[in-house]
Structure formats: structure tokens, C-alpha cells
Amino acid sequence: MDDAKANIERMYRSMVTMRIFDERVRQLSADKRIPGYAHVYLGSEAIAAGVMAAIEEEDWIASTYRSHGHAIAKGVDLRSMAAELFGRRTGVCKGKGGSMHISDFDRHMLGAFGIVAAGIPVALGAALSARLTDSGRISVAFFGDGAVHQGVFHESAGLAKLWNAPVILVCENNQYAEATSVEYHLNTETIADMACAYDMPSARCDGMDPEAVYDTAREAVSRARNGGGPTLLECVSYRFAGQFEGDSHRYQPPEEMEEARKRDPLIVGRARAVERGFSEADLSAIEAEIRSHVEHAFIEAEGDPLPRPVETLDDVYVSYGGGLHEPGSARSTG
């Protein structure tokens, strides 16, 4: 019982952090203090929290452009994340990536990729590595409902099964693939149903309930770690914001949104925490603590220095021995 209480606390804290962080991102993006695109995770918090609670720290994950939730659940430093969003040189990617690429290799993130489904074979590769080096690790690929139409999803799923790779394919079905509803785009009844094409075990769970996600993920983790190979895990949630910040998302009917909001993962998570013995006061204190922490992270990060422009030239290669055609370098000798 203690374990379950500690677990829900861990997950709830993670979810609250994700929610407060991304709500701040929405404001900063609207104010144009965060340059470029932002894709917030609102509505899927229970998935990242539940899956990350089920895996070990050394297990690998591959994330998407909707990366903030995964990064937070994986333990990436909040201030470095905020600094990256602001494009500061103290950012977790040294300002080289931005919102779509929030990833920390030190926290066992393979990356956060801007191309739909791109992370799936990469996670497969890490699983192959784990198998061949006997490291005991597993990997997790996160992707959305839209990604299951990408050729590389099918290729990777087939290879994962063939190689008996310890990889978990986690589909975050937030019911919208960009501006297209899952009712329209999905051919099968569920995404989990697609696993039969690869003779792969699958499961489907309520992505709004962190404990449901955790329990289902635990089975997949156990299977992978015990040589049972891959699992396709569909977690059903709902996307509370648009595809990206600035998307008016008029294609999401207000009544649908209202209905989904009733099962906001933060509400479900809070209820679970109460069931496990936390009081309302405990939870409010946790929320206040996190709010303060997140706020500080953004305030401090926004004050960090921008990169020197010439840092553009760093980290293209480990070593090159050739010119990078830097501005002003190609001068005619004549």
C-alpha cells in the first residue's frame, strides 16, 4: 500500500508539473516571448507519468514534438527546459533545438523528433542495442494516433517483432492527428487492433488515469524485460489545446471538449491520490510548491544569456576536417 501511495504521489507531482509548465508555455508563446512553435501536452499528462513510473531511469525513451510532458516525467531539469524554449545558451539543447526537440540524453532520452513517427525506429534501435549488449534495458517509443499511418511505424513494428526487441510502442491517442479526428482517420476499431498484423501483444487503457496507464505499462515492461519482446500500448486521452500554439482548433467541438474536461487527468489523478490517502491539503501544498518551482524556473531562464551567434557552428560533427562555409569565409582570391 505504501508503494502505491508513493507511486501516485510521484505520478501526481509529475502531472501537476507538466500541466503548470505547459500552461505557462501557452502564455509565453502567445506573448511571443517563446519564439517558434510550441506543442503543449495538456490532456495527456497521465500517459507520460504512468509510463515513466513503470520504467527504470536507465531505460530509453524517444519522444515527439509534443515533448515537454515526456521530458518532465523523465526528470529533465525544468530550468534547462525553460531556457531551451527561450533559446538561451543554457538550454538543455544549448538553444539548438527549441520546443520540438526538448530532450536530454543524460536522462536517457534518445530525442524529441519533429517528424511524425520518427522516434519509433530509433527506440527500436536502442532496444536492439540493449538486446545485443545484454544491458537489461528496454526502450519506449511515444507517438500519436496520426503516426500509425506512417510507413516507418509498420516497418518498425515488423522488425520489433522479428527481432524480439524489448521496445514498448506507446500510442498516445489524444483523438486528433493534427486537425483530423481519429474517428475519420483510423481504419480499425482501435489502434491496439493493428498489432495483429505483426502478431504483437497489445493493450489499450484509459490514458486519463495514471494508475491505469501504470498498471498496463507495467505488464508491457515486464514482458520486454523478460525476453517477451515488444508490445503496442494504446493510451486514450484527449488533446485539450490545439495542434500547436496559435491553432484556433475550431475543429474540436466545445461540447466534446467540455465532456473530455470532466475527466481531466489532473482531476482523475487527484481522485486517485485521495483514494491512496492524501488529503486535499496535502495536494494543495504539493501544487503550490510545484507552481513556485516552475515559476522560478521560467523567470531565471528568461534572464539567461542568448547563445553567441557563432555557436551555430558547434556540434554538427564530432570532428570534421572540412570547412563549414561560415558567413564571410568564402572570399575570392581574385
Added chain:
Amino acid sequence: MSERELTVKDAINEALVQSMEEDPSVILMGEDIVGGAGRDHHPGAMDSWGGPFGVTQGLATRFGRERVRDTTIAEAGFVGAAVGAAMTGLRPICELMYVDFAGVCYDQLVNQAAKVRYMFGGKQKVPMVLRTVVGAGFRAAAEHSQTLYSIYAHIPGLKVVAPSNAADAKGLLLTAIRDDDPVVFLEHKRLYMRSCPVRRAADGIAFGVAEIRRQGSDITIVGVQRMVDFALEAANTLSHEGIEAEVIDPRTYSPLDESAILESVEKTGYLLVVDESYPRCSLATDIAALVADRGFSSLKGPVRRCTPPHTPVPFSPPMEDYYLPSPTRIADEARRLLGK
């Protein structure tokens, strides 16, 4: 004997064997790089292919199917997997059966392999090699005859190697495998059976260092891969006419040995680049621009490129022969450039 005659095919095989012996983290992946998967109990089935040209034959017998793995026809899947494996402790060498299939795994190479280190702030590296087969002159038609060198050289984060002979193939492949960045290693199908003396030792050849295959002071001819041999043949003909051509084989195209080319043009004043790629936006165009920009004061005439026309590769022999640059065409272009 520290050297003996080896074909390009066997030199590549030797580099793979030596790398796999020296480093247990080196693995191979590709379609039918072994052959006979699922029929290993049947004599002769395993290693029945060794790739479409037999280059990887014998490796699975020696190192096993865990390290030398036949994949499904899923380039995006296994090239993407190579990226992930490379980031997490392995040194994968994946094979793209023909460069013409580049489109299938383009995203994995261009958006992931090439950019992972940069986008994520330099914490990761992708020490993988993509080996693939290029080239026309095989009557293999439009979808099995391309070179596409510049598609890869264009991309920051990738390295590109295209050797013209067996000794360079071995040395450069060893370096590619030992290199910590993603390397695209292009093997020309018409060069596989060409042989020359190759060292037994597992000595790597550095990237970014061109080879001056023939010295001369009248005209610089840069040849890309198979075109090096054609340029040498043309140079021989021209020599009998009193024209001494300097033939340069860049060997690696990212990084490119820019100074070797510029120094040669400074000496000769004339540049002809021979490249069997499509004429638009090719390596030839890139090298021409380099010299037009940084070697302008050395030039006594325009920079010329000897390339195929802007068409896909045709099938029928007389058409394919018309399509490709030849020693005769190269010599003609050289004479025209020199006003002879």
C-alpha cells in the same frame, strides 16, 4: 607481402571482417546481406547472397546472424534502428541495397542521423555507416543506376565517401566505421571487380584528403568515383597530343579536400569536372562553384562539367552509352576548353 591484388568487392569485405574482429560493437544490417534466412538448415542457403553483388558473403558464417542480420524490406525501419543503436553503444553498418532506394529512408538519414547531435545540443553521437551501391553502365535502368552523391553531400551532419579503387575502398571504409559521425559510403557497381594492390594491414585513410592520381600542368580534371578511371584514360590520350592533365580523385565529398583542387587549378588554370550524376545541383556543380568563387584569379577559361544530360538513366545499351561520360568525351571537352 604487405600488399596483394584485391578487387574492390573483396577489399570491402576485408575491411568489414577486420572491423568486426577489432570491435565487437560493429554489427551489419541490410536486406539479404546474408541470404537464406529461414533456410539455414539447407546446405548453401546461408550466405547464398551476401548482398546483391556478394560483397558481404561469408560474414554471417564467420560472425553469426546476430551481428550480421538480414532485415525485412523496411529501409526506414532498419536505418532508423541503426540511428538508435548507434546512439546507445553499437556501431551499426547498414546497407541500402541500391542508392535508388534512398527515398524510403531519406527521413532517417537526413532528419535523424544527420541532426541528432546538433538538435540535442551535442550530447549524442551517431557512429553509423550507411553502405550503398551506386552507378550506371550496368543496363539496370532508371531506378537502379543513380548516384545521388550530392543528395547526401548537401546535408550538414553527414559525411560522404565514394572511393574509386580497392585500396581506397578498404582504407576509407575502415575509417568510416571507426568514425563517430554518420557516414554514407557509396560503392560503384561497375567498380566492384576492379583490382589493385591492397594492404593487408587494417590501416585507415583519412577523410578530406584527395589523391592526385596523375600529375600535370595543362588542365585539372576532377573525376568523381568511376569517372577517375575514365579521366585517366582521357589524360593518356591527351598526353600523346602534348596535353598533360592533372587528374584528381577527391575520394571523400564531405568533407571535401578543397585546397587540393584549388592548388591544382592555381597551377593549370583550367578545370574540368567529370561526374556521372545528373547535371543539376551535382558534385560537379558544387566543385565548379567552389573554384569559380575561391579560385577565380587562377582561371584562364570557364569551369566546365562533363556530365550526363538531364534525363533519367535509359535502359537500352546505345542510349546508356550516349548518356554516360566516356574517356572520348572527356578528352573532347578538355581540348575544347583549352581551345585546341
